Amino acid sequence: MSKSLTIGQVAAATGVSAHTLRYYEQAGLLRAVGRTDAGHRLYSPADLDWLQFVMRLKATGMPIASIKVFSELRAQGDSTYDTRREMLAEHRDTVLVHIAELQSNLAAIMDKIVWYETATRNAARHDDSFQPHQQEEDPSWIPDSIQRTQTRTATRRGGKS
Numbered sequence: 001m002s003k004s005l006t007i008g009q010v011a012a013a014t015g016v017s018a019h020t021l022r023y024y025e026q027a028g029l030l031r032a033v034g035r036t037d038a039g040h041r042l043y044s045p046a047d048l049d050w051l052q053f054v055m056r057l058k059a060t061g062m063p064i065a066s067i068k069v070f071s072e073l074r075a076q077g078d079s080t081y082d083t084r085r086e087m088l089a090e091h092r093d094t095v096l097v098h099i100a101e102l103q104s105n106l107a108a109i110m111d112k113i114v115w116y117e118t119a120t121r122n123a124a125r126h127d128d129s130f131q132p133h134q135q136e137e138d139p140s141w142i143p144d145s146i147q148r149t150q151t152r153t154a155t156r157r158g159g160k161s
Helices: 007-014 018-027 045-059 064-076 078-124 144-160
Strands: 041-043
Touching (some): 007 018, 045 064
């Protein structure tokens, strides 16, 4: 794409509101974009590429303040490559931790769905007066670190008895 786009066209193409685009520019996340003689913003292909990158950083949870720092480093040129790489590597590690947490939470939800499916099937096999066994503790909802601590504590107590 070699043609410049207006703020409305960029908003429609990216799903980012014109208000947000203006905010990003004012906050220093985007370089000052070109203007028409009438003062209307014109976004170049390079502006759109950078906007897509900013949107990805934001979507992965990078705070606006960090994106601004990254943008400022970018404006300083090639001498900041190492610093920018380090920032991205640090953010990558944060995202990987978050993904692992999400996967763990998803697994717990999936376990709970299976539990309810089984409980529903078991309840359907009995008359209306049947009360299915309620689990006192569902280990899948307890973070692994807490579960390991509880297991070690219980083992120690059990060994002393």
